[in-house]
Amino acid sequence: MPSSVMPTTTGAGGRTLPAAVSATGLRKSYGDKTVLDGIDLYIPAGSIFALLGPNGAGKTTTVRILSTLIDPDGGRAQVAGHDIATDPQAVRAAIGVTGQFSAVDGLLTGEENMLLMADLHHLPGREGRRVAAGLLERFGLAEAARKPAAAYSGGMRRRLDIAMTLVGGPRIIFLDEPTTGLDPRSRHTMWQIVRELVAGGVTVLLTTQYLEEADQLADRIAVLNDGRIAAEGTPEELKRLVPGGHIRLRFSDPSAYRSAASALRGADLPHGASRKGDAPADEALTLRIPSDGTQRELRSILDWLDSAGIEADELTVHTPDLDDVFFALTGGTDQSRKAVR
Ligand SMILES: Nc1ncnc2c1ncn2[C@@H]1O[C@H](COP(=O)(O)OP(=O)(O)OP(=O)(O)O)[C@@H](O)[C@H]1O
Ligand SMILES: [Mg+2]
Secondary structure, eight states: OOGGGSOBOOOTTOOOSBEEEEEEEEEEEETTEEEEEEEEEEEETTOEEEEEOOTTSSHHHHHHHHTTSSOOSEEEEEETTEETTTOHHHHHHHEEEEOSSOOOOTTSBHHHHHHHHHHHTTOOHHHHHHHHHHHHHHTTOTTTTTSBGGGSOHHHHHHHHHHHHTTTOOSEEEEESTTTTOOHHHHHHHHHHHHHHHHTTOEEEEEESOHHHHHHHOSEEEEEETTEEEEEEOHHHHHHHSOOOEEEEEOSSHHHHHHHHHHHHTOOOGGGTTTTTOOOOOTTOEEEEEOOOOHHHHHHHHHHHHHTTOOOSEEEEEOOOHHHHHHHHTTOOHHHHHHHO
């Protein structure tokens, strides 16, 4: 699909990139449980968009609506320029979906699974075999192609799953938790695959529980919570929402910890560390001093520690990461909840 026929947004942000996916006010309930309570999405063509949220937040529900597997109760969405309600066939022709639970048939070999997909896409026999062989090679599955998929490892199965999604050459791909359960090496392989797809002009909407994954891959992230999008932006924009930066001091001697805690209460430190009363921490004998992590501030805090005669056993600098954002927005600790209010 040429990008010129995709809708462009006229939204308040003044964004003019063509949208691969756009949605407004998507709603879905099951019985009296509201799962999606008015979701807006805007995913520019050729980008990676991560939908992040805790278990049950509605990530899979969103993917199923956008891929026309279920109907929303309200709202509208366009995918690849086609309305999901009035033109679901055209949407289906433009997308590939890798579900949260594998579509691989374990009784069939990797190759047979691929050829089945080629049949579903009505590829002529020879073309189907060519596409299947090419994808099996690309995903490092050529050697295992003749083995039943039931004998594959989790990572191989997931790669086969995605290879099957690509048989029809979709321009937009939905990946529902593509790396859940994979070991770090397989996860990195999967990230590389996703990056290559996007380099080829494909748009990827992925859901994930892994903040690091969203941070590594996504151009933009939406955090889904309680049926709504709690925050949306680039990873950097989201991190700026949460003042999670701090310096952590760990003590092994309880009396050194106590005297440091009381000195900190009376101290005049940047970011109002003493006023925030962040000092009295926990049984782990750890103190947290809010900090923006700059060299200047770090130096002034170290100077103060020296002058107050405080010597911690361990000092670590913690800059806000997506973990902080996630916990703050999805109801994590009381402390992080307060931080965004
Ligand atoms: N067919 C259904 N019937 C009833 N309730 C459903 C149905 N599908 C989903 N739900 C409910 O909707 C909510 C959202 O489910 P969904 O699968 O979208 O969450 P998710 O964000 O993908 O979670 P996870 O991280 O566990 O995959 C859950 O409370 C779930 O129980
Ligand atoms: Mg899910």
